[in-house]
Amino acid sequence: MNITAPQIVLGTMDFGTRVGADQAFAILDSFVAGGGVWLDTANCYSFWADPSGVGGASEDVIGSWLRARPGVRDAVRIATKVRQNPLVAHSWPQSAEGLSARAVHVGVEKSLRRLGVEHVDMLWAHAEDRTVPLEETVGAFGELVARGTAVRIGAANHAAWRVERARSLAREQRVQPWTALQLRHSLVQPRPLTPLAEAGHRMLTADDVDLARSEGLAVWSYSSLMWGSYVRADKPLPQPYDHPGTTRVLTVLDDVATELAATRNQIVLAWLMRQGIDPIVGASRVEQIEEALAARRVRLSDEHLARFARAR
Template identity: 50%
Template structure:
């Protein structure tokens, strides 16, 4: 089975998606050539009456425990830094990125995932109350201990990522080699507020793309690539932030390309992301087998050069 450049987003597993459905989706994802499973220690605290996360990691851990030998076929990606701790309002009460918080978060994630290591460990959001040196060293210790294979930064401003990478390099420590940000074929107006945007620095920009091209050791993962269903579902309209001429022009070309290929607009978007320059790894959250099959086919789709050029040419 050929591997596909797609990460299965497990945010809703154990909360919006029940355990049995999650198990079925995970099984089908692996059978369909998927290997990357993305979660976080804080998923999904906003759905829990007590405001606690960890649901997604627990489900994945139970799934792995019931399938001996499967761990070597999957690459687990999880995050730390945004889990609520104690009282107060989020995000003020998040665990942050101190050395002790990172150590505790990693240990707790391993326990819930029922594994001795994770393949990619992300800092979920920046923490300016902690020196970058402290965070960088704590992350390096995870790699050096074998607990973590690689390090990534999600929703961080690029200048902070670059500074952290420089600190790691200067000290001979392993540093960030992946970025996780929001990206899709459509973009909102500059400075417009998107209702579910979540993080101020959570967007792929032209500077980010240029940075990844110039630094081949840095991978780029894209979340919310399908805009929560807005490309294909009438009941999920785009927010007002996307109301500009560029959206209309891009949707028109996207629709034409999808029709010519006999696929959905979602599948064209995933193919455009996964096969572009630089190539991105789309993260897709699903709640049904039909959605997963569509995503797997989209990530495996190779866009002809002429069609990709048409998509790229629309400002």
């Protein structure tokens, strides 16, 4: 898996919609002041919460923040995604952009304009598009790296076999391959084979882990803190997580949090980073990102990991 030290990634999905620009600026400032580096967004964020019915608000806010903070671009790395933005307002998934070469290039050009940057540090394929030959998508992403438009490229919500096939095609085309995976993962796990309510979410699997370890791929996790369910009684875990394993894991979580004088969220983030995973953390308040960044100081022992493994 990732050969570099895992980092907390700031998820900016709600910026410009559920989180206003002023509050977003404060969170971004705090993140950078605390040593945070990676910002994760997408060209579709957050069309479902925006009266316009299309995405772009999150990128707009980040772009405004970059313009208001001269020099900060050198301190952060920006990751964005193409694939899911509706081409027709309030029409998703029917009009969601795909992964054709044209869709990829047009999507990235619009993202760069909103962000006000010349390149992004990571470009993700947000979801699969099996209506387009994988060769075409691979070529488009490779061309963007060759141009310097994207420094790195990765696949979000893709099956492991599709990622490996894409990497093989990239070698054949002599272009840069996907070198990172982004999937949903957290300490608690849903019952096996249970459908998720969130359309398009793909869970991290053993196949993904095997691929990442064998090929040296970075792994980013989203929904890392389960939308606050670890710490908020008013946000219970979704029904697929209602099983005895969850109860056991949460008991161990409380014990370890007490032993290490940390919060539940910090233990979860520390656990993910011990797996070599970069957890994405969304925040609507400054204190939330401060809490998350403090998880970097939490040290889980091998015995702690073993207790979690037995509970699951």
